[in-house]
Amino acid sequence: MTILDQIAKLGQGGLVVVGNLGRAGMIVALALLGPPDFRHGPALLIRQLYSVGVFSLLIIAVSGLFVGMVLALQGYNLLIRFDAVEALGQAVSVTLVRELGPVISALLFAGRAGSALTAEIGLMKATEQLAAMEVIGVDPIRRVVRPRLWAGIIAMPLLAQIFNVVALWGAVIIGVGWLGVGADAFWTNMQDYLEFRRDIFNGVIKAAVFGGVITWIAVFQGYNTVPTSEGISRATTRTVVYSSLAVLGMDFLLTAVMFGVN
Amino acid sequence: MQSRAIELAVGLFILAGILALAFLAIQVSGINREFDSKSTYQLYAEFNNVAGLTRKAKVTVAGVQVGLVTAITINPESMRARVDMVISSEVKDLSEDTIAAIQTAGILGEKYIALSPGGALETLSDGDRVHDTQSALILEELVGKILTSRATNP
Amino acid sequence: MTEFSSETSNLIEINKLCFGYKQRAVLNGVDIKIPKGRVTAIMGPSGSGKTTILRLIAGQLKANSGVIKVGGRDITRMSRNDLFLERRKMGVLFQSGALFTDLPVFENVAFPLRVHTRLSDSMIRDIVLVKLEAVGLRGARDLMPAELSGGMARRVALARAIVLDPQLILYDEPFAGQDPISIGILSDLIKRLNSALNLTSIVISHSVPETAAIADYIYVIARGKVADCGPTQRVINSEDPRVHQFMHGLPDGPVAFHYPAPDYRSDLGLDSTSHPSWPK
Numbered sequence: 001m002t003i004l005d006q007i008a009k010l011g012q013g014g015l016v017v018v019g020n021l022g023r024a025g026m027i028v029a030l031a032l033l034g035p036p037d038f039r040h041g042p043a044l045l046i047r048q049l050y051s052v053g054v055f056s057l058l059i060i061a062v063s064g065l066f067v068g069m070v071l072a073l074q075g076y077n078l079l080i081r082f083d084a085v086e087a088l089g090q091a092v093s094v095t096l097v098r099e100l101g102p103v104i105s106a107l108l109f110a111g112r113a114g115s116a117l118t119a120e121i122g123l124m125k126a127t128e129q130l131a132a133m134e135v136i137g138v139d140p141i142r143r144v145v146r147p148r149l150w151a152g153i154i155a156m157p158l159l160a161q162i163f164n165v166v167a168l169w170g171a172v173i174i175g176v177g178w179l180g181v182g183a184d185a186f187w188t189n190m191q192d193y194l195e196f197r198r199d200i201f202n203g204v205i206k207a208a209v210f211g212g213v214i215t216w217i218a219v220f221q222g223y224n225t226v227p228t229s230e231g232i233s234r235a236t237t238r239t240v241v242y243s244s245l246a247v248l249g250m251d252f253l254l255t256a257v258m259f260g261v262n
Numbered sequence: 263m264q265s266r267a268i269e270l271a272v273g274l275f276i277l278a279g280i281l282a283l284a285f286l287a288i289q290v291s292g293i294n295r296e297f298d299s300k301s302t303y304q305l306y307a308e309f310n311n312v313a314g315l316t317r318k319a320k321v322t323v324a325g326v327q328v329g330l331v332t333a334i335t336i337n338p339e340s341m342r343a344r345v346d347m348v349i350s351s352e353v354k355d356l357s358e359d360t361i362a363a364i365q366t367a368g369i370l371g372e373k374y375i376a377l378s379p380g381g382a383l384e385t386l387s388d389g390d391r392v393h394d395t396q397s398a399l400i401l402e403e404l405v406g407k408i409l410t411s412r413a414t415n416p
Numbered sequence: 417m418t419e420f421s422s423e424t425s426n427l428i429e430i431n432k433l434c435f436g437y438k439q440r441a442v443l444n445g446v447d448i449k450i451p452k453g454r455v456t457a458i459m460g461p462s463g464s465g466k467t468t469i470l471r472l473i474a475g476q477l478k479a480n481s482g483v484i485k486v487g488g489r490d491i492t493r494m495s496r497n498d499l500f501l502e503r504r505k506m507g508v509l510f511q512s513g514a515l516f517t518d519l520p521v522f523e524n525v526a527f528p529l530r531v532h533t534r535l536s537d538s539m540i541r542d543i544v545l546v547k548l549e550a551v552g553l554r555g556a557r558d559l560m561p562a563e564l565s566g567g568m569a570r571r572v573a574l575a576r577a578i579v580l581d582p583q584l585i586l587y588d589e590p591f592a593g594q595d596p597i598s599i600g601i602l603s604d605l606i607k608r609l610n611s612a613l614n615l616t617s618i619v620i621s622h623s624v625p626e627t628a629a630i631a632d633y634i635y636v637i638a639r640g641k642v643a644d645c646g647p648t649q650r651v652i653n654s655e656d657p658r659v660h661q662f663m664h665g666l667p668d669g670p671v672a673f674h675y676p677a678p679d680y681r682s683d684l685g686l687d688s689t690s691h692p693s694w695p696k
Contacts, residue, residue: 047268049275050271050272053275054272128510129514131476136576137500138500158278158280158283164282192318
C-alpha cells in the first residue's frame with residue numbers, strides 16, 4: 001500500500017466519523033426540537049423514567065454505600081497521619097459531591113441503562129418496529145428517542161444525589177460508627193467547607209450533562225445498529241465504551257470550567 | 263406492570279432524588295447554618311490583610327461560635343478589606359471597643375474571626391463597624407521578620 | 417377516512433424509477449401501474465429489488481430518479497411532514513409483523529387510533545375489536561406479541577394495518593416461513609379484505625402458487641427491471657424464458673444453476689496439459 005492510499009484511507013475514516021457525528025446531531029435536534037406532545041408525552045416519559053431511573057436505583061444505591069465506606073477508610077488512614085481526622089467529613093463529602101457522585105453513578109448508568117437502551121432500540125430496528133412506526137405515520141425519533149433522552153437528563157441528577165446520600169451514610173457508618181471520629185466534627189467541618197451553589201449545584205449540573213450524553217450515545221448506537229444479533233451486541237459494547245470515555249472527558253472539561261484552576 | 267404502579271414507582275424515585283438533594287443542601291452544605299435573619303444582626307470590620315479568610319468562616323467570642331462571615335469585599339476608598347458578618351442576637355451588647363482579630367485554628371488550620379469585647383459602656387448595634395482590628399498573622403512574614411532581626415542583631 | 421386525490425383509475429403510477437446503493441444499481445428504470453381496487457403482485461427472485469419497491473412506495477427510501485405518484489401526488493418530492501401525513505392512508509404489513517413488543521395485542525391494534533385520532537376509549541375499543549374479529553383474533557386481545565405464533569402475529573399486524581381504514585395495503589412477503597394453514601388463512605384474508613373494504617393491495621412475494629391464487633395482476637421484476645406484467649393468467653403462460661423459469665420454478669434455465677466458474681475439468685486438474693505425467 002502506498003502512502004497515498006493510506007492517507008486516502010485515513011481521510012475516508014475521518015469522513016465516516018464526521019458523518020456519524022452529523023447523523024447523531026440530527027437525531028438529537030429532531031428529538032429535542034419541535035412542538036411538545038402534551039397528549040402522549042407525559043405517559044411516555046414516565047414509562048422511560050421507570051425503566052431508566054427506577055431500574056438503576058438498586059445498583060446505584062449499593063455501589064454508593066460501598067464507595068462511601070471505602071472513602072471513609074482511606075480518608076481516615078491518610079488524615080490520621082496529619083492528626084486531622086476531624087476533616088474526614090469534609091474530605092469525603094467534597095470528593096463525593098463534586099466528583100465521585102456524578103461520575104461513578106454516570107458510569108454505572110451507562111452500563112445499566114445505556115446498554116439496555118441500545119439493545120432495545122437495536123431490537124426495535126431489527127424487528128422492523130421502527131419502520132412500522134414510520135409507516136403508521138409516527139416519527140420514531142419523536143416517539144422513541146425524545147422521551148428516552150429527557151428521561152436520561154432528568155433521572156441522572158436524581159440518581160447521583162441518591163448515590164451521594166447513600167455514600168455519605170456509608171462514610172458515617174465507617175468514620176463515626178467504627179473509626180470513632182466525632183459526629184459533631186464530622187458534620188460541622190463538612191458544613192463549614194461546602195457551599196450549595198459551588199459544590200452541590202455544580203454536581204447536579206454535571207450529572208444532568210452526563211445523563212444527556214449517555215442517552216444520546218446509547219440512542220444513536222441503537223438507531224445506527226446493523227440489524228442483526230451480532231450488530232446489536234457490538235452496538236451495546238460501543239455504547240458502554242464510548243459513553244464511559246465521554247463521561248470522563250466531559251468531567252474534566254466541566255470541572256475545569258466550574259472550579260477553574262485557582 | 264400496570265401503569266398505575268409504574269407511575270407510583272417513578273413518583274417515589276423522583277421524590278427520593280429530591281429528598282436526597284434537599285438533604286445535601288441542608289445537612290451537607292449547611293444552608294441551615296446561615297443564621298436566620300430575624301435572630302441576627304450585622305456588623306462589619308476593615309482589615310489590612312484578610313489572607314486565608316473565606317466566606318462562611320466562623321466568628322467567635324471566647325472561642326464559642328456566635329456568627330459567620332457573609333462577605334469579603336474591598337473598600338475602594340481605604341483599599342482595605344471589608345468583612346461583613348452576622349452575629350446571633352443572643353450575643354447582644356458587645357461593647358463599642360470590641361476588637362476583631364483574624365486568628366488561625368492550629369498552625370495550619372482554617373482562619374476565623376475572634377471578637378474580644380472591651381469595657382466601654384456603649385454597645386454595637388445592627389450595621390455598626392468594629393473599629394479595632396488585628397489582621398491575619400502570616401506565617402511567612404513572621405518567619406521573615408525573625409530572620410531579618412537575627413541578621414541585624416547577631 | 418382520508419382519500420387519495422386522483423382522477424385516474426390507477427392508484428399508483430411509477431415511472432422510470434431508479435434506485436441503487438453506491439455503485440450497485442438495484443432498480444434500473446422500473447414502470448409500474450397499480451390499478452385501484454385490485455390485488456397486484458410484484459414478484460421476482462430473491463434480491464431482485466421487490467422489497468426495495470415497497471419501501472420506495474412507503475417513502476422509507478428515497479429514489480435516485482423517477483416518479484412515484486400515489487393518488488396523483490409524487491411522493492419522491494414530499495417533505496418529511498407531508499410524507500407522514502400521506503402514510504396514514506397506507507397500511508404496510510411487514511415480513512416479521514413488526515408488532516410493538518412492549519404492548520399487548522389490543523394496544524398494538526389501537527396504536528394508530530391513539531396517535532392519529534381523538535376517539536373515546538369505548539369507540540377505540542369497538543373499532544379494535546371489529547378489526548381483530550376480521551382477522552379472527554378477537555379472543556387474543558390480551559396476549560403479548562411474544563406469546564403469538566408467527567401466523568397469528570402477522571394477522572394481528574394486518575388488523576393494525578387496516579385499523580385506520582387505509583386505501584392501500586402493502587404486503588411484504590406475507591407467506592414467507594408460514595405453514596400451509598397459515599398461508600391459507602392469510603391469502604383468504606388478503607382477498608376478502610380487498611373486496612370487503614374496497615382496498616387496493618400490493619403483494620410482494622416470491623411464492624408463486626399462493627400469490628397467483630389471489631392476484632389480479634402480476635409484475636415480475638428481474639435484474640432491476642420489469643421482466644413481464646399483465647393479468648395473472650397471462651404472466652403464468654409467459655413466453656419470456658426467464659419469467660417462465662421463475663413462474664414454474666425450474667432449476668435450470670436463463671438463471672443458471674451454476675455460479676460462473678472456470679471450466680470444471682481444469683478446475684479439478686483433469687486437464688492433460690496441467691498434469692502431463694497422468695496416464696491417458
